[in-house]
Amino acid sequence: MKLKFSRTLIYLFLFMGAALMVLPFYWMISGAFKTSAEITQFPPVWLPASFNLDNFKFALETAPFATYFINSVIVTICCLVCCGFTTILAAFAFSRLQFPGRDLLFSLLLALMMIPFEMLIITNYRTIVAWGIHDTIIALIIPFTSSIFYTYILRNFFASIPDSLYQAARIDGCSNWKYLWKIMVPMAKPSLVTITLLNAIACWNSFLWPMLATNSPAVRTLPFGLYAFVTEGGAKTERMMAAAAIVVIPMILLFLFARKYIVNGVARGGLKG
Numbered sequence: 001m002k003l004k005f006s007r008t009l010i011y012l013f014l015f016m017g018a019a020l021m022v023l024p025f026y027w028m029i030s031g032a033f034k035t036s037a038e039i040t041q042f043p044p045v046w047l048p049a050s051f052n053l054d055n056f057k058f059a060l061e062t063a064p065f066a067t068y069f070i071n072s073v074i075v076t077i078c079c080l081v082c083c084g085f086t087t088i089l090a091a092f093a094f095s096r097l098q099f100p101g102r103d104l105l106f107s108l109l110l111a112l113m114m115i116p117f118e119m120l121i122i123t124n125y126r127t128i129v130a131w132g133i134h135d136t137i138i139a140l141i142i143p144f145t146s147s148i149f150y151t152y153i154l155r156n157f158f159a160s161i162p163d164s165l166y167q168a169a170r171i172d173g174c175s176n177w178k179y180l181w182k183i184m185v186p187m188a189k190p191s192l193v194t195i196t197l198l199n200a201i202a203c204w205n206s207f208l209w210p211m212l213a214t215n216s217p218a219v220r221t222l223p224f225g226l227y228a229f230v231t232e233g234g235a236k237t238e239r240m241m242a243a244a245a246i247v248v249i250p251m252i253l254l255f256l257f258a259r260k261y262i263v264n265g266v267a268r269g270g271l272k273g
Helices: 002-031 036-040 054-063 063-094 102-112 117-131 137-144 148-160 163-171 178-186 189-205 208-213 223-234 236-272
Strands: none
Touching: 002 236, 036 236, 054 063, 054 102, 054 236, 063 102, 063 137, 063 148, 063 178, 063 223, 063 236, 117 137, 117 208, 137 189, 137 208, 148 189, 148 236, 163 178, 178 189, 189 223, 189 236, 208 236, 223 236
């Protein structure tokens, strides 16, 4: 009886925590369909009287969200490809290749994880200005072409693969390049899926760097475009919620479909090695 009561209490707390997490997203999405009177009504209206699309229409007409969306997709895909390639190569080098100072270099890289990205903003900004790529799509991609954290996750997974497999492949004449792409990468699919999903969410939601690296609307991404819309489109809450829903819904759907892979990949990659 006591065990059943404890379990019920645990589920109750979990349900309350989940409700607190979901409530802001529900309020945002429902508010996107409300009128000005409904959004300010007290007590609050939890469901709009009718699901009209006027707020979404106003947002799409006021700001070029289609352009922002395309830019976000381009930047996210390019970052995923580049970061995935560099992460795989770095993880293989630190887990399988023997070279002087390997462990020391990897420890120094892990120490760099303690440095916030905001501390590198000025250096990165001066670099893209010196290269003449300020206010371009390329400027949004370059700082995110590698990641120490993702390298750490994948390196730990690679290190968990038995050395005997690598030695047997080398004896059979398999090159390091072929062993990496034919054997290790397929085996590391769970971790690679996790890295890809986490990187996609991070790139899609990036705000500070696009705000500094771009000026013109033609190269804005969705988060910075949302900020510009709030500034230029007025302070009506229902319209801001519609614009926010356009930005957030793709990532919510991605997370709902892929949450299992994120949790499993981090657990498998972060606890081994």
